[in-house]
Amino acid sequence: MTTTPHRVVIVGAGFGGLETTYRLTGAPVEITLIDRRNHHLFQPLLYQVATASLATSEIAWPVRHLMRDRREVTTLFATVSGVDAERRCVLIDDGSEVPYDTLVLATGARHAYFGHDEWEQWAPGLKTLEDGTTLRRHILVAFERAERETDPARRAARLTFAIIGAGPTGVEMAGTIAEMAHHTLPDDFRNIDTRKARVVLIEAGPRVLAGFADDLSAYAQASLEKIGVEVVLGQPVTDIDREGVVYGGQRLNAKTRIWAAGVRASPAAEWLGAPADRAGRVQVEADLTIPGHPEIFAIGDTVSINAWEGKPVPGIAPAAKQQGRHVAETIKARLRGQATGQFRYKHAGSLAQIGKRLAVIDFGRIKLRGAIAWWIWGIAHIYFLIGLRHRLSVALSWLWIYARDQRAARLITQGSSKVV
Ligand SMILES: Cc1cc2nc3c(=O)[nH]c(=O)nc-3n(C[C@H](O)[C@H](O)[C@H](O)COP(=O)(O)OP(=O)(O)OC[C@H]3O[C@@H](n4cnc5c(N)ncnc54)[C@H](O)[C@@H]3O)c2cc1C
The missing domain is CATH 3.50.50.60 (FAD/NAD(P)-binding domain)
Incomplete structure (x- = not known):
């Protein structure tokens, strides 16, 4: 039977x-x-797709392929x-x-947009691969439009990036955009100085990286400011539209707005x-x-x-x-007919990258910052990727950025120059 x-x-x-x-x-x-979706996505590195550091295929795997040797598993898209x-x-x-x-x-x-779903059209968030390539498009198009803009105020708005929410994703996005503007892009443009781009990180709470220890938050904020990010704390955003964001009763004209809160x-x-x-x-x-x-x-x-x-x-x-x-x-x-237990979570630590050679790691009793934290952050993320090919590919992309400040994935997709 x-x-x-x-x-x-x-x-x-x-x-x-x-x-x-x-x-x-x-x-x-x-x-x-x-x-x-037909793929498993490594969301912790999605911001690197949005900032042109990694290609989509470096952080995603077809689920069907992952399950190819498991005859008892049927994958449904x-x-x-x-x-x-x-x-x-x-x-x-x-x-x-x-x-x-x-x-x-x-x-x-x-x-989530805290009851303001209408903000999504003006300040996209980051969750899927499409979100990553959409944000990449917004960021790269902003520099392209600024290059052709003759009105100084409009050019300044094109070169202003507002990031809402200073958790790990907001911090990582802000730090990477600032580094792109300062190190990767300057030589490629003729009419603008990309180093003049403003990257404004807006947080409703009293500090960046609220889930980390106080001293690591303070270090992250100081590091962000050093690489050119303007950090605004204690200011909830009260409005977002096609021209910019409003916080603390003042308007910031920013053509690129990124949602990293909630x-x-x-x-x-x-x-x-x-x-x-x-x-x-x-x-x-x-x-x-x-x-x-x-x-x-x-x-x-x-x-x-x-x-x-x-x-x-x-x-x-x-x-x-x-x-x-x-x-x-x-x-x-x-x-097996055996007894089962309760779930207990064990926290190994919190990690966030701030910039090319900067990260913070909170292991509870042990706290690391700066270059040493960055190396550990990088090795940990490479370790958690699936498969040798992806690990080698990501490691090579990062070494290239580390050594040459070049980001290989600077491709504007999803439309031509006519599409805003
Ligand atoms: C930008 C970003 C950065 C992050 N950075 C970090 C980090 O640095 N470190 C860290 O530890 N965590 C990070 N996280 C959080 C981490 O990615 C999540 O905690 C983790 O993915 C949760 O796993 P999950 O299985 O619950 O959900 P997910 O990994 O999100 O998987 C959910 C799956 O369900 C599928 N699905 C949803 N609805 C349906 C449906 N109706 N029908 C069929 N399929 C459906 C989705 O397509 C998806 O594949 C980050 C998250 C984001 C968005």
């Missing part, structure tokens, strides 16, 4: 979903891995629109359904009618299951759980991976 394998459906091939899939290797399960928990099936937006015995929702989050979870909580926090994150049980549904797990950026010594687990890649690992172990233990 043959028994039907346990059917696990995993929605989302990001950090959490992929880790769950990997950790279920060898288990007596049949896995369906669903993602609306599809968008999930809901879950029928009664009938135990995932609803796809084309009307089809995928049945499951165990469901893992790992659908992540997107940037996230909102995927609608997983809505699909299940489950309790959620203000950012829409599902409030899961201690073992990462949905209240009342032990057969449904939710992990990563789409959940809220106080499993870091009683504190909320941060929305970062290692947390999603640890949760993915926990869910895989729980599924395997259940199939």
Whole structure:
């Protein structure tokens, strides 16, 4: 007599979903891995696509290819629109359904505009590869338009970059744009001095990199200012339009605006009618299951759980991976009829790059800054990329930037010079 394998459906091939899939290797399960993108994206380096430092293919991998040796894994390129928990099936937006015995929702989050969704058109955020190439286009086009602009005020606005939010992404974007303007671009233009570009980093809170220790925040701010970034603290942005941003009652004319503040979870909580926090994150049980549904797990950026010594687990890649690992172990233990435990998050540290040779690392008791932190930051990121080819390619791109200040991916795509 043959028994039907346990059917696990995993929605989302990001950090959490992929880790769950990997950790279920060898288990007596049949896995369906669903993602609306055909690739896994290494979001921590997405800002390097936006700033022309890396090409898109250096930080993304086709999911189907990653799963080529896993005969028990079926990859579906599809968008999930809901879950029928009664009938135990995932609803796809084309009307089809995928049945499951165990469901893992790992659908992540997107940037949020604090109730001002209309700002998105003027200040795009960074989440997908398309966001990365769109921002790259905005940044490179700004310099091109400034080169042809004869009116000084309009040229100044073209050369002003406003970045809203001074978390790691805002800091990394601001630092890299400033370095591009000062070191990469000057020789390439004839009518403008790109070193005169203004990069303004606007933060509502009292310091940059709020998740880091105070002294590392202060170091990051001083380093940013040294490489030419204007840091504005304690000023929430109150308006954004096609000409610029308003904060502290004053207007900054900036033709390029980048949103790096606030996230909102995927609608997983809505699909299940489950309790959620203000950012829409599902409030899961201690073992990462949905209240009342032990057969449904939710992990990563789409959940809220106080499993870091009683504190909320941060929305970062290692947390999603640890949760993915926990869910895989729980599924395997259940199939063996063994007891399962609660999820506990272990924080390894926080890292942020500020500039070409500058980074900060907060390991708790050990804090690093400057060039040494930058090398560790670089090695850590290369280590976490998938596959030798990607590691070598990224390492080479970085060495080129380090040694020559040249950024290979300075391509304006998605339209000709006629498209704004
Ligand atoms: C710009 C940026 C920089 C970051 N930098 C860092 C950093 O330096 N260090 C760090 O640790 N973390 C960083 N993070 C956070 C980190 O990327 C996230 O915490 C991590 O990706 C969360 O993993 P996840 O699996 O929950 O979601 P994700 O990795 O976002 O994956 C979610 C997946 O679900 C898919 N999906 C969503 N909805 C659907 C649907 N309806 N149907 C089908 N598929 C769907 C998506 O396509 C995606 O592939 C950064 C994030 C961003 C955006």
